[in-house]
Amino acid sequence: MLIDDITIKVSAGRGGDGAVAFTKNKMSLGPSGASGGDGGRIYLEGITDLEALRPFRYKKEFVAQDGGRGGHRLNDGATGKDITLKIPVGTVIHNKTLDKDYEITKIGEKLLMAKGGHGGKGNFLFRSSHNTSPKQFQRGLSGQSYTLRLELKLIADVGLIGLPNVGKSSLLNELTNAKSRVANYPFTTLEPNLGSYYELILADIPGLIEGASRGRGLGIKFLRHIERTRVLFHLISVESENPLRDYKAIRVELKNYSEVLLGKKEYAFLSKSDLISTAELKKKIGVLKKSKIAALPISIHDWESIKMVEKILNKIIKDKKA
Template structure:
């Protein structure tokens, strides 16, 4: 999927159908001059339904269509016949989509399962026909209920990626290169910061035909939790990853400091992210010899207690098999 085709935030307008009006028909037959009321009920207006689809990965479809209108209910007829219900509109979205009210910002619901259906705009009820209002004192009511109007709303669709592993790091840390090596994804790669402006997804093939999904998240900078850089635009994608793979390049001036800054940004954005499994990968390690790797491991063990880094190189292939083994073990050890 190309970067331009990844859409993860869009506002749409939805409108459910009006309910059909009840009928005021009076029964008339050849030998029944005054048969009384027999007007039927109006049909229900169509709902706007949002449904989860596991085969979708982006909100690209909404780039070209942002107005969704359900059908109106049919009017009631004679012989107590009920009008037809309006046609529902079903909007398919990727799993991980959060639906908000655009005016208030309130979360209406989240779509996390395939086939899950939610109704943000219900169709109006049909009006009752005049036969409902017949009584001993009013044998021929000549009125019926109008249908109830539908609902119009502006809603925001916000995609939070449902990936197994999320890549976290400063700009130009080698995340896109790693994704291109581990998967068949082809993210944009260049030697400047913020090459990646949209998240990229890839499927990592593991042993025995097993696999897991990895997401390349645009680079974090200090202050991202307050909205600096790309700020909240991409931090939300990290919330749904099971494992966070922190990447710090081997030529960094201070690996521990960079790791702690990244960790602090996630903590400020959402403290619950601290409960996720984490792994630190030292990228671009092909520029280190084994002596430097051993020395750096000892230093990091003292500065970052409990953190066991892996040394990798997307260019030379150093540590790639071990990295996949560690990630698979973290994903499948509960």
């Protein structure tokens, strides 16, 4: 099961205490206690792995390292080591302590969630003309500590949809760095998968079948995720006896779930085009065309067709920037 809602506690490190020390060197007598180091910080960073929230089921508390104590001879304490927690892009972060929400929407985006406490000053910094041998120092301050609820609301630029077994996962793997599971039977993929194509995020949305919008199968859980995609790639397999029927079955599910999904920009593809003859392929394209569906033939075994899909993706990148 996809973990998409989990609460954790993060605490940044404490600052190190300042030191009180004096040099014994006759040439330079005086205070030399150094300052403590700052406490380590807690960051959150966006990655494409949708399963990234899973480890938080087992470990829910994260404490960054404290800053080191100030040393003698002006050796400041070491800065505490930071912790960076990786979470899937599209995760909304609810800071329950502050009642504030944040969101990570880009791969590699890093948010500072909890600041480490400042290190305290050592006695060297308290010296003055009135007090040449101060014994004062400061203690390090506590780091910030928060309770965070992490809620995954998948966002992808492109959602790959279609009936089971049409080649969604294969296409995702072909176009991106994803390693979505592929096999020749329906429901191999039970969770959405993400991959990145340059700055675009592509999502493989599994489980769409007739009745998905009414809760049949797992599809309804994923329809929610399609809501936040920009463009849909709708795959129809050439293996189908009736591609038009397949196409419409999915459109009905989108519509039943929300009209918003129907209104999204959609590209239709006749997938696995290598499996039938050119004549048969033309016939199937023709049938779809009659219903005003301009389906483009693709195959993961046809390099030219993959190039064509990449061209479409490049255009989506351009539009996104505009």
